[in-house]
Amino acid sequence: MARVDEIDVADPSAFDEFHDVYLRSSGRPFDAPWLPAEKRVNLTDDAYAAKVAVIGRDDAGAPVAAGWCVMPLSDNTRFAFVEVFVPPEHRRRGHGTRLLDRLLAMARSHGRTTAFSMPAWAVEAEGDAGRWFAEAHGFELDILDAVRELALPATLPPLRLAPGYTLGTWRGACPDELVDEYAELRRMLTSEAPSGEAGLEDEHWDAERVRKDEADLVRVGRTMQVVVARAAGGGLAGHTQLAFAGDGVDVYQWDTLVRREHRGHGLGLALKIRAMQASADLLEGRRRVTTFNAASNRHMIAVNEKLGFRQTAWTGEYVRAI
Numbered sequence: 001m002a003r004v005d006e007i008d009v010a011d012p013s014a015f016d017e018f019h020d021v022y023l024r025s026s027g028r029p030f031d032a033p034w035l036p037a038e039k040r041v042n043l044t045d046d047a048y049a050a051k052v053a054v055i056g057r058d059d060a061g062a063p064v065a066a067g068w069c070v071m072p073l074s075d076n077t078r079f080a081f082v083e084v085f086v087p088p089e090h091r092r093r094g095h096g097t098r099l100l101d102r103l104l105a106m107a108r109s110h111g112r113t114t115a116f117s118m119p120a121w122a123v124e125a126e127g128d129a130g131r132w133f134a135e136a137h138g139f140e141l142d143i144l145d146a147v148r149e150l151a152l153p154a155t156l157p158p159l160r161l162a163p164g165y166t167l168g169t170w171r172g173a174c175p176d177e178l179v180d181e182y183a184e185l186r187r188m189l190t191s192e193a194p195s196g197e198a199g200l201e202d203e204h205w206d207a208e209r210v211r212k213d214e215a216d217l218v219r220v221g222r223t224m225q226v227v228v229a230r231a232a233g234g235g236l237a238g239h240t241q242l243a244f245a246g247d248g249v250d251v252y253q254w255d256t257l258v259r260r261e262h263r264g265h266g267l268g269l270a271l272k273i274r275a276m277q278a279s280a281d282l283l284e285g286r287r288r289v290t291t292f293n294a295a296s297n298r299h300m301i302a303v304n305e306k307l308g309f310r311q312t313a314w315t316g317e318y319v320r321a322i
């Protein structure tokens with residue numbers, strides 16, 4: 001690879017070329033790539049992370065690799081989240097290695113000391129190029145996640161809500177009176193779900209970030225169906241989110257969290273069934289719902305299996321010192 005260029009994601013032609021390399025390198029049946037509008041917003045610097053997108057070229061100037069590095073600014077400030085993509089016809093010529101070296105050098109120059117990457121492979125496989133590439137470059141598996149998918153249309157179990165709880169739903173903006181509590185639920189995810197030994201901290205979430213996230217969803221054309229459970233006293237006991245990309249047939253089961261003191265009452269299952277019911281119009285024409293959980297998260301996985309989700313893939317949370 002002759003050179004690696006940092007790209008300006010706001011430049012439409014540079015971004016389209018970058019996204020095309022990413023798209024041609026993806027194509028795994030269990031994981032639809034991010035749409036161009038989603039990836040562009042996702043790789044635009046904001047108050048919460050510095051982001052770098054790069055493209056690698058051969059001697060003739062043709063693009064042969066792409067990658068990115070995301071460096072959180074308000075939490076997890078020692079981490080750099082990196083991903084590298086090389087289209088199949090350009091693999092095993094060292095392009096991925098050179099791009100990774102460049103991203104790690106950038107991360108180091110920003111003071112980052114730990115790189116984090118998430119290769120994924122089919123459930124029946126031991127791994128694939130991404131896993132072997134990461135391991136060849138000194139990344140070590142921190143925790144294994146399982147990817148599950150629910151084929152649509154799906155027949156769901158009946159909704160049963162434990163006494164004392166009520167469910168509320170919204171799309172778009174979280175009601176003002178709930179936004180602080182809702183930010184708290186968003187913040188707790190890393191520490192409340194099983195995680196590895198890498199030392200990932202809870203993300204910084206406050207009302208301002210909830211509003212920024214909602215504005216980003218509008219910018220990329222995604223619809224988020226949110227369901228919350230309220231306890232008898234009125235406080236939020238938990239929530240779930242179903243994400244509908246602006247285009248395509250994929251739906252993502254995003255965060256789900258029930259506060260510790262409200263666990264054991266079937267709220268996880270009730271929240272997810274309600275989210276599917278509330279999304280009936282959005283689910284039309286969609287092919288599947290995809291979800292990711294730590295492979296050790298047996299409570300959430302039991303809920304997903306009751307809903308009819310079946311495992312399709314693994315993702316490894318890999319880390320290495322830089």
Ligand SMILES: CC(C)(COP(=O)(O)OP(=O)(O)OC[C@H]1O[C@@H](n2cnc3c(N)ncnc32)[C@H](O)[C@@H]1OP(=O)(O)O)[C@@H](O)C(=O)NCCC(=O)NCCS
Nearest residue numbers: 083084085086091092093094095096097129130132133136
């Ligand atoms: C992973 C990926 C980026 C590798 O790109 P690449 O340009 O082929 O990587 P390199 O040629 O620099 O490979 C470096 C080393 O990684 C290992 N490696 C890469 N692909 C491998 C494979 N399919 N099987 C076994 N080892 C592999 C080898 O040790 C290789 O060295 P070698 O060719 O001298 O044996 C590319 O396969 C890809 O885009 N995959 C899909 C996206 C993805 O999984 N990205 C990983 C997220 S970080």
